[in-house]
Amino acid sequence: MPPIELDHIDTQVKFTSKSSLPSEAKHLFRTPPLLHEEYELFFVARGDITFLIEESAHLIEPGSLLVFNNQEVHKLHVRSDERFDRMRLLFDAGFARQFGSEGYDPLECFAARPKGEGNVIRLSREQRAEAISLFERMGQAAAGSGPEARLQKLAAFLEILVFANRAYRSQPEPGGGEELPERLAAVLRYIEGNLGGDLSLEAIGAACGTSVFHMSRLFKKYTGGTLHEHILYKRLSLAKRLLAEGWPPAEVGAICGFTSGAGFAAAFRRVVGTTPGAFAKSAGPPPRA
Numbered sequence: 001m002p003p004i005e006l007d008h009i010d011t012q013v014k015f016t017s018k019s020s021l022p023s024e025a026k027h028l029f030r031t032p033p034l035l036h037e038e039y040e041l042f043f044v045a046r047g048d049i050t051f052l053i054e055e056s057a058h059l060i061e062p063g064s065l066l067v068f069n070n071q072e073v074h075k076l077h078v079r080s081d082e083r084f085d086r087m088r089l090l091f092d093a094g095f096a097r098q099f100g101s102e103g104y105d106p107l108e109c110f111a112a113r114p115k116g117e118g119n120v121i122r123l124s125r126e127q128r129a130e131a132i133s134l135f136e137r138m139g140q141a142a143a144g145s146g147p148e149a150r151l152q153k154l155a156a157f158l159e160i161l162v163f164a165n166r167a168y169r170s171q172p173e174p175g176g177g178e179e180l181p182e183r184l185a186a187v188l189r190y191i192e193g194n195l196g197g198d199l200s201l202e203a204i205g206a207a208c209g210t211s212v213f214h215m216s217r218l219f220k221k222y223t224g225g226t227l228h229e230h231i232l233y234k235r236l237s238l239a240k241r242l243l244a245e246g247w248p249p250a251e252v253g254a255i256c257g258f259t260s261g262a263g264f265a266a267a268f269r270r271v272v273g274t275t276p277g278a279f280a281k282s283a284g285p286p287p288r289a
Contacts, residue, residue, distance in 0.1 A: 004098070004154075006150040006151065006154060009095075009150050009153055009154060010142075010150075010153075011092075012091060012092040012095040013089070013090075013091045013092070013095070013153060013154075013157050014038070014089070014090045014091070015087070015088070015089050015090075015135075015138050015139060015142045016087070016088045017086075017087045017088075017135065017139050018084075018085070018086055018087075018088075019083065019084070019085045020083070020084050021081060021083055021084075022078045022080075022081050022082075022084060023081045028076075028078045028084065029078055029224065030224075031075065031076045031077075031078070031224070031225075032075070032225070032229060033052075033073050033074065033075040033225060033229050033230060033232075033233040034068075034073070034074050034075065034076075034233075035070075035072075035073050035233050035236055035237055035240070035271055035272070036070065036090070036272075036273075037070050037272065037273065038070065038090040038091055038092060038093075039067075039068065039069055039070060039090070039091055039092075039093045039096070039107065039110050040066075040067070040068040040088065040089065040090050040091075041065065041066070041067055041088070041089040041091075041160065041164055042065070042066040042067075042068070042086065042087075042088050042089075043064075043065050043066075043086060043087040043088075043131055043132075043135055044060050044061075044062055044063070044064050044065075044066070044085075044086050045062060045063070045085040045086060045087070045132065046062050046082070046083055046084065046085040047060075047062065047078070047082055047083065047084035047085060047086065048078070048079045048080040048082040048084075049076060049077060049078050049079060049084065050077045050079060050222070050223075051066065051074055051075065051076055051077070051119075051120070052074065052075040052077065052222070052223040052225070052230075053068075053072060053073075053074045053116050053119050053120075054072060054073060054074075054115065054116030054192075055116065055185075055188040055189065055192055056116065056180075057077075057180055057222050057223065058119070058120050060120065061122060063122070063123050063125075063128040063131075064120055064121065064122050064123065065120075065121040065123055065131060065164060065167060066119055066120055066121070067109050067110055067118075067119055067121065067164060067168070068110070068119060069093070069107075069110040069111060069115075070093065070240070071115060071237055071240060071241055072115060072116060072119065072237070073230075073233040073234055073237050074119070075223055075224070075225055075229075075230075075233075076224075077222070077223050077224035077225070078224065087135040087138075087139075089135075089138065089157075089160065091157065093107060093110070096157075096161060099158060099161075105165075106158075106161045106162075106165065107161075108165045108168065108169075109121070109164050109165050109167075109168035109169075118168070118171070121164070121167050121168055121171055122171070123167060127163075127167055127170075130163060131163065131167075134156065134159055134160050134163055135160070137156045137159070138153070138156040138157065138160060140152075141153040141155070141156045180222060181218055181222075183208065183210050183214070183215070183218065184215070184218045184219060184222065186208050186210075187204060187208050187210070187215055187219070187227075188230075190204060190207055190208055191204065191227075191230070191231055191234060192234065194207075195231075195234055195235050195238050195256055195257055196254075196255050196256060196257045197257060199231050199257060201215065201216065201227060201228075204227070215227065232267060232271075233271065235256040235257050235258065236256070236267065236268060236271050236272065238255075238256050239252050239253070239255075239256045239264070239268060239276065240272065240279065240283070242255060242256070243276060243279050243280040243283060244280075244283045246280075247280075248280075249265075249275075249276035249277050249280055252264070252276060253265070253276070264276065
């Protein structure tokens with residue numbers, strides 16, 4: 001195993017711990033969908049929230065641990081003004097992967113499951129206490145400045161990964177999310193199956209037999225967001241997958257329903273943080289002939 005470089009651990013492993021009253025942090029009510037390149041662990045200590053993950057809405061119980069890889073669109077929806085305490089860990093998957101060994105994958109709970117399934121890990125009382133202790137240790141290590149701080153942060157990070165995988169394996173078979181109204185569920189299924197086509201609200205409404213107003217109101221009620229946002233992030237998620245598989249950036253935009261290359265490049269850069277071409281070079285195999 002090559003030497004472990006810790007000079008950049010503060011950019012490869014990023015930890016935050018926050019406690020907010022939503023009425024005092026109004027941006028929480030307007031949280032956009034997320035589709036970032038890092039893998040994510042999100043621990044909810046307290047709060048009244050749901051997460052829209054791909055096509056399913058999940059009511060999140062306090063003491064739940066959520067896991068997301070870099071292909072999964074997810075959106076937080078704060079449902080009330082109850083205090084919201086959470087801890088979040090974003091990390092570079094390549095950095096974590098080097099700590100795997102024969103028979104053990106440190107990214108198991110992120111990668112060894114179908115997309116959009118098994119994201120919510122409901123912890124037992126004992127597991128909740130352990131999670132809080134581990135995340136608090138990570139917070140202390142992240143705030144440290146001594147010569148040993150980076151090593152302490154690495155140790156805390158690896159302990160959290162081991163814990164997350166163990167908790168994931170202890171779960172029953174992943175279930176579905178919160179039951180959505182059938183009309184809204186049908187709309188989400190239609191979007192998922194037609195990302196390359198016309199997904200104007202009028203076209204969706206006509207295909208699903210519902211009014212634009214009713215469809216938009218239902219989506220806002222259950223997710224706190226807009227269908228336009230959801231469609232954009234779903235298309236970009238598909239684009240990331242195709243680029244990683246080696247599809248030429250010039251073709252990916254059209255496949256994913258963008259009407260111009262410039263529009264695709266601008267949206268991709270705004271959400272992902274880099275251009276489609278740069279992402280393809282860093283994430284995927286050689287382009288297809």
